[in-house]
Amino acid sequence: MSEDDKNPARQVIADYAHSHFRYFRTADGTVYAQKNGHPVARPIRSQGTTGSHRQELMVGLFKDGVGVFNGTALKEALDLIEALALSEEVQPTYIRVAPGYDGATWLDLGRADGQSIRIHPTGWEVKVPDPREVSWRRTQLTGELPLPARDTNGKGIDLLLRLCNFATAETECLAIAWLIGCLGPSVPVPAPFLTGPQGAGKSTGGRMLVRIIEGMTGDLRRAPKDEENLIAAVAAGWVTALDNLSHMTPDLSDAMCCIVTGAESVKRALFTDGDVFRVGYRRPLLLTGIDVGVIRPDLAERLLPLRLERPKVRRTEAELWTEYAEVLPVVLGSLLDLTVKVRAVDAETPTDLRMADFAHLCAQLDGATGLGALAAYRASLDELNDDVIEGDLLAQTVLRHAESIEPGEAQRMTSTEWLHCLTRLYSDEDMRSLPKGWPTTGKVLSDRLKRLQPTLAARGVLIDSGRTREGRYLEMARASAPPPHVQEAAF
Known part of the structure; x- marks a missing residue:
């Protein structure tokens, strides 16, 4: 064959690649490759250690006898493939x-074979998904799960609860609801906060819950020191588990x-002048710790306290995790069976709770099992409101002042007038000095009260704001009756 008839190496690589791989792009412009008929996309x-497309392309060329090519040819071929793929269809990866x-x-x-579980209200099955329906993205945090057991009759749930040290039946049903929520890609779920006395097995219990979803390699991590590292860890896995929290800064709480x-982070792309890349994330989160101190109201609405107790009989780590690995297929099978039943239930969505999707899931769980998950969820939120109030002197002062307001009535003043009123109420009785963080201006007070609105409303104190010809005002009113969810929780 003459030199003119030979194809350039980059053309040989590109032809081989398009005959063995499917290329597509995501909404942010990242180009992915999938082996024909395989759901995993890279x-x-x-250049990651989990296997790059460059590596699998080189191996394929070598094993199929096409040849071994130098780095320049591979780079030129991949540049061409990437340029062509930018005009292909857009498909997300998960x-x-x-x-x-x-x-x-x-x-x-x-x-490695791409087998996955399809969950539908009519049942679940193990199969390889069509790559055009589902494209999986994997990282070093993606562990392998065992094939779930069939016909478990729910015994896997009992086995899991026996291994964990949950203190009450209410805590157990909330943990089950959270696990079911983790199997839904569009359901925001509150973050379980495993708490209890020292030696209650909080870290072990957290690992057990996480490994049902993430496999035996799933583990707890220390909270990163900054938001950027936290986002990187969150984006690389599904369930993010942070261990042994003892303090929560405002920045960490907001993150x-x-x-x-759900949120999105936009950062400048490396080695560019003006390009950016977007990282969208919404992930199940799990926390463990004895006490994290003061909880901010917005985070309290997104937490799910799960209390554990000290086990009466201690076991070695080797014994515990050996048994856990043995029962994990049964636990996963029972969880899938229960998820199918729950998704088939038609239930009303509670409209008074912040995490409405999770509240609806709890109502579905109640319809399928009668466990009382929704009432337990309401009670847990009520308990968290108590924690917020106990850690916030301004909230305590507002509740004291509200006792002087008749039920069904309201008081209206400017934010500055409210600041003077609440400051006198706090300091005059014992001539106490104002605590650190006490509002110093009417604007600061107004912002603090807006943040406390859900917590105060749960105690029957309604905060509203508005504007008249004279200026802006804050209005404080007492509800004529306790909020319905407080009555239900108490019942």
């Missing part, structure tokens, strides 16, 4: 959990709120 620019066709959702088992309900 970014073509990745980590661990993904939406599917016909109302189904998928759970990635993390297996956790964003993780639970």
Whole structure:
């Protein structure tokens, strides 16, 4: 063959790549490659240790006898492939959990053969998804799950609860509801906060819950020191578990709120002058600790306290995790069976709770099992409101002043007038000095009260704001009757 008839190496690589791989792009412009018929996608620019497309392309060329090519040819071929793929269809990639066709959702088992679990209100099955329906993205945090057991009759749930040290039946049903919520890609779930006395097995219990979704390699991590590292850890996995929290800064609290309900981070792309890349994230979050101090009201609405107790009989780590690994297929199978039943239930969505999707899931769980998850969730929120009030002197002072207001009536003043009123109420009785963080201006007071609105409303104190010809005002009123959810929780 003459030199003119030979194809350049980059053309040989590109032809081989397009015959063996499917290329597409995501909404942010990242180009991914999938082996034909396989759901796992890899970014073509990745150099990660979990296996890059460049590596699998080189191996394929070598094993199929096409040849071994130098780095320049591979780079030129990948540059061409990336340019061509930018005109292809847009398809998202998912980590661990993904939406599917016909109302189904998928759970990635993390297996090399691509087998995944399709969950539908009519049942669940293990199969390899169509790559055009689901494209999995995997990282070093993507562990392998065992194949779930069939026909468990719910015994896996009992086995899990026996291994964990949950203090009450209410705590157990909330933990189950959270696990079901983790299997839904579009359901924001509150962050479980595993708490209890020293030696209650909080870290062990957290690992057990996480590993049902993330496999035996799933583990707890220390909270990163800054938001950027936290976002990186969150974006690389599905469930983010932070261990042994003893203090929560305002920045960390705000970041956790964003993780639970969803947010987006925009940063400058490296080695560019003006390009940016977007990182969108909404992930299940799990926390452990004895006490994190003062809880901000916005985070309290997104927490799910799960109290543990000290076990009466201690076991070695080796014994405990050996048994856990043995029962994990049964636990996963029972959880999938229960998820199918719950999703088939038609239930009303409570309209008075911040995390309405999770409240609806609890109502569905009650319809399927009668566990009382919704009442337990309301009671947990009421308990968290108590924690917020106990840690906020301004909230305590507002509640004291509200006792002088008749039920059904309201008082209206400017924010400055309210500041003087509440300051006198706090300091005059014992001539106490104002605590650190007490509002110093009417604007600061107004902002603090807006943040406390849900907490105060749960105690029957309603805060409203508005404007008249004279200027802006704050209005404080007492509800004529306790909020309905408080009555239900007490019942």
